[in-house]
């Protein structure tokens with residue numbers, strides 16, 4: 001019977017990036033995906049690569065900063081191997097922080113006051129008397145990134161099993177022997193749980209991940225040049241894509257595994273976008289959608305080896321999984337290969353919730 005060195009449960013951006021990193025060291029890798037790879041949170045995201053201390057959880061900074069630095073190289077590799085473009089943009093972000101952050105001046109060291117009047121930087125923005133900062137920050141189209149990562153992983157020789165959920169990690173004498181799905185069993189001495197918001201559903205460990213819904217919409221603008229920067233304010237954020245679409249977000253809702261959008265919420269986001277850019281009044285709503293972020297009780301990812309020899313986990317990336325994909329892949333590939341890891345992973349330890 002065929003076997004693999006490593007099986008990854010879950011083909012979102014975390015599982016896909018990790019599969020590519022593992023293939024580089026020669027491992028035979030299988031991704032077991034319940035649906036279609038890349039179609040859950042990883043395709044629903046906004047794609048802002050937010051690593052500034054103003055908004056990043058302090059404990060996450062040690063992952064966020066290096067991951068943001070890795071992004072151009074990460075994208076270059078995926079684009080080259082897939083032959084697809086993922087719209088990595090580096091025009092930066094204009095942020096209107098909530099008043100309490102402006103008063104505290106917390107973390108404003110990474111932000112700079114605008115180097116030109118708002119009306120010059122973004123002529124389409126309505127006049128706004130709030131304090132605004134410029135952040136050197138990139139964005140990517142997550143749907144394009146996830147699709148390209150699937151193609152790149154296939155190109156690298158990663159195997160896929162799609163359409164059948166993993167239900168348990170198999171053990172013999174306490175060590176991993178493979179993964180069982182609702183239809184079959186796959187053999188490997190190492191398994192990594194990358195099942196996002198659903199990670200807690202695969203036996204034997206009940207990782208405390210929970211779905212945190214976010215609703216979004218995208219607009220097609222008559223003019224491609226309507227917005228150049230990402231614009232982020234407490235009430236709404238706007239992410240321009242290079243083809244003229246503007247993605248508008250979002251909500252943070254604890255409503256279980258429910259991916260429906262609702263009209264009042266989408267209308268509220270649309271109205272907030274139009275208030276910020278009046279010319280969006282003429283824009284068409286292309287689509288709306290919702291995705292489920294993998295949340296955890298302390299809002300930090302769960303990364304590393306579990307108490308079961310051969311069983312690893314990389315999930316719980318909550319609002320930052322697109323940003324954190326490159327560093328997660330690098331760290332987890334080292335952990336799984338038994339290489340020294342230079343990162344302190346104790347804040348993300350899978351065992352921390354048992355304490």
Ligand SMILES: Cc1cc2nc3c(=O)[nH]c(=O)nc-3n(C[C@H](O)[C@H](O)[C@H](O)COP(=O)(O)OP(=O)(O)OC[C@H]3O[C@@H](n4cnc5c(N)ncnc54)[C@H](O)[C@@H]3O)c2cc1C
Pocket residue numbers: 009010011012013014015032033034035036037038039040041042043044045046047048049050164165166167194195196197198199201202213214215216249250290291292293294314315316317318319320321322323324
């Ligand atoms: C609205 C919204 C906006 C966001 N904006 C941003 C942003 O701007 N920047 C940013 O960095 N992040 C953002 N995020 C967060 C980011 O999308 C996630 O953190 C990231 O996609 C998590 O990746 P993942 O691979 O862990 O999860 P997912 O993409 O959800 O992948 C998990 C995969 O596991 C599969 N699976 C589940 N159960 C099983 C099973 N039993 N067996 C096999 N497969 C299974 C699922 O089908 C899925 O494909 C946003 C998320 C949302 C929802």
